[in-house]
Amino acid sequence: MSEACDVLAREPYVVPGQGLNVPRIRQDFPILRQRVHGKPLIYLDNAATTQKPQSVIDALRRFYEEDCSNVHRGVHQLSERATQTYEEARAKAQRFINAAESREIIFVRGATEAINLVAASYGRANVGPGDEIIISAMEHHSNIVPWQLLCQEKGARLRVVPISDRGEIIMEEFEKLLNERARLVAIVHVSNALGTVNPVKTIIQMARARGIAVLIDGAQAVPHMPVDVQDLDCDFYAFSGHKVYGPTGIGILYGKAAFLEAMPPYQGGGDMISSVTFEKTLFNSLPYKFEAGTPNIAGAIGLGAAIDYIRSIGLEPIAAHESALLAYATKALSQVRGLRIIGTAPKKAGAISFVLDCAHPHDIGAILDWEGVAIRTGHHCAQPVMERYGVPATARASFALYNTKAEIDVLVQALGKVIEVFS
Amino acid sequence: MSDLREIYQEVILDHNKKPRNFHKLERANRLAQGHNPLCGDTVIVYALVENGIVKDIAFEGAGCAISTASASMMTEAVKGKTLEEAEALFCRFHALLTACQSPSEVSKEASLGKLAAFAGVREFPIRVKCATLAWHTLQAALKNQSEPVSTE
Numbered sequence: 091m092s093e094a095c096d097v098l099a100r101e102p103y104v105v106p107g108q109g110l111n112v113p114r115i116r117q118d119f120p121i122l123r124q125r126v127h128g129k130p131l132i133y134l135d136n137a138a139t140t141q142k143p144q145s146v147i148d149a150l151r152r153f154y155e156e157d158c159s160n161v162h163r164g165v166h167q168l169s170e171r172a173t174q175t176y177e178e179a180r181a182k183a184q185r186f187i188n189a190a191e192s193r194e195i196i197f198v199r200g201a202t203e204a205i206n207l208v209a210a211s212y213g214r215a216n217v218g219p220g221d222e223i224i225i226s227a228m229e230h231h232s233n234i235v236p237w238q239l240l241c242q243e244k245g246a247r248l249r250v251v252p253i254s255d256r257g258e259i260i261m262e263e264f265e266k267l268l269n270e271r272a273r274l275v276a277i278v279h280v281s282n283a284l285g286t287v288n289p290v291k292t293i294i295q296m297a298r299a300r301g302i303a304v305l306i307d308g309a310q311a312v313p314h315m316p317v318d319v320q321d322l323d324c325d326f327y328a329f330s331g332h333k334v335y336g337p338t339g340i341g342i343l344y345g346k347a348a349f350l351e352a353m354p355p356y357q358g359g360g361d362m363i364s365s366v367t368f369e370k371t372l373f374n375s376l377p378y379k380f381e382a383g384t385p386n387i388a389g390a391i392g393l394g395a396a397i398d399y400i401r402s403i404g405l406e407p408i409a410a411h412e413s414a415l416l417a418y419a420t421k422a423l424s425q426v427r428g429l430r431i432i433g434t435a436p437k438k439a440g441a442i443s444f445v446l447d448c449a450h451p452h453d454i455g456a457i458l459d460w461e462g463v464a465i466r467t468g469h470h471c472a473q474p475v476m477e478r479y480g481v482p483a484t485a486r487a488s489f490a491l492y493n494t495k496a497e498i499d500v501l502v503q504a505l506g507k508v509i510e511v512f513s
Numbered sequence: 514m515s516d517l518r519e520i521y522q523e524v525i526l527d528h529n530k531k532p533r534n535f536h537k538l539e540r541a542n543r544l545a546q547g548h549n550p551l552c553g554d555t556v557i558v559y560a561l562v563e564n565g566i567v568k569d570i571a572f573e574g575a576g577c578a579i580s581t582a583s584a585s586m587m588t589e590a591v592k593g594k595t596l597e598e599a600e601a602l603f604c605r606f607h608a609l610l611t612a613c614q615s616p617s618e619v620s621k622e623a624s625l626g627k628l629a630a631f632a633g634v635r636e637f638p639i640r641v642k643c644a645t646l647a648w649h650t651l652q653a654a655l656k657n658q659s660e661p662v663s664t665e
Contacts, residue, residue, distance in 0.1 A: 460516070511517075
């Protein structure tokens with residue numbers, strides 16, 4: 091590392107009065123130093139996955155180099171160290187979303203598995219023929235399909251709250267669906283395709299006042315804003331580690347202890363039992379009842395390191411930085427000829443979806459890639475959203491703490507090249 | 514942008530902007546639907562086959578420039594050909610996009626005509642499906658397959 095870099099490395103992450111020290115933060119992300127097609131990489135696909143800081147990469151390497159062993163089993167030194175670090179990561183996740191107890195934090199593969207766990211365990215035990223499950227029209231496929239499968243199995247009905255042209259849940263319609271047949275509300279906190287921040291606290295209050303359980307899909311929320319599950323008072327909250335600067339293949343299901351205690355196991359196997367005979371098995375206590383088999387130990391430890399990293403910077407300054415980027419990008423993109431933003435809710439976070447009248451999103455993505463700009467193009471695993479707005483696909487730029495206004499300027503210039511080629 | 518021009522050649526941009534035979538074919542006796550679930554591209558290929566010859570052909574759908582231009586240029590290339598010639602053309606086109614030979618060798622040997630413009634797509638493996646969707650759909654239509662074609 092050069093002398094200048096050494097000096098930078100000693101600077102604080104947040105400069106009082108100025109916000110995030112982005113050059114300092116970018117130093118922590120080795121992947122951002124590369125060039126793509128000869129151009130500096132501009133990574134604007136953070137809603138798909140975020141890049142990882144050096145501390146997360148180091149935590150993974152340290153586990154495999156120094157502590158690698160199985161958890162909750164061995165009496166030897168390595169296993170004790172691995173177990174301790176693994177359980178510390180659970181406590182970090184607990185503090186991160188302010189859960190009341192660490193046993194309310196279940197390690198899963200990601201938000202998708204978290205939702206499947208609730209559908210398979212809570213859903214099978216509590217949803218019957220004629221019952222209803224309420225989702226919104228802006229859900230990711232991961233918060234649609236598990237409920238469809240459950241409804242098919244149980245003869246229950248999936249109800250969908252419509253969204254407005256701006257991309258907001260129509261609350262009057264939501265209220266109408268809260269009838270005596272409704273058993274569960276499953277709603278996304280922040281939409282991956284539109285960027286809308288939903289009024290989840292109000293949604294939770296309305297549902298719980300009628301005794302209906304609520305699951306919040308927080309995959310796109312936790313990277314961008316402080317989340318407090320006790321304040322929200324949701325029954326379940328799901329998120330993925332890799333969208334919050336952690337590794338892939340690890341995520342969190344938060345569930346209120348009373349719910350998790352009453353739920354049957356999700357998968358059977360090792361670690362989730364307290365005793366097994368061929369006649370009868372006694373299940374382990376929380377959270378282990380829901381963690382059958384050897385877990386993704388390194389992933390959990392990596393997620394713990396990611397949470398440490400975010401907390402060392404602070405979610406408030408991160409949110410302020412990203413909100414400024416979003417406002418800047420919205421203004422800049424609105425001035426691009428023939429560009430239409432899909433999703434114009436007043437409260438948004440993290441992402442902007444758009445279409446160009448002269449080029450298909452796939453072609454936009456290909457030309458931007460050539461300029462070093464990585465964005466997502468396609469249906470964003472939210473085909474019903476695409477149908478709602480009458481587009482086959484969109485291009486989506488999504489932001490993280492290491493992005494800059496200068497990068498958005500390059501995005502806009504690159505869109506100029508797209509228009510040059512296709513008009 | 515020089516390398517990008519390899520994939521977005523003038524003839525491809527032209528067919529994307531003004532797709533040929535882009536309509537429903539009322540008197541079609543063969544029809545198939547194609548879908549690329551990864552990007553949402555859809556295509557319907559209509560053909561009128563008489564005495565083993567593709568007398569007329571048209572398509573409808575929505576897709577990226579590569580997929581639209583490929584469908585458009587396919588209809589021009591296949592019209593008037595026998596079923597065997599159409600099949601052989603698809604094989605050569607597919608080889609152009611996936612074979613190990615250099616694009617110039619393939620195009621020369623196979624005399625693909627305008628279709629050789631798609632040689633640049635082989636450098637972008639993810640786009641090969643865009644370029645072949647209409648062709649797979651045509652093949653299904655000519656074989657009278659009732660199941661929609663999927664690239665996955």
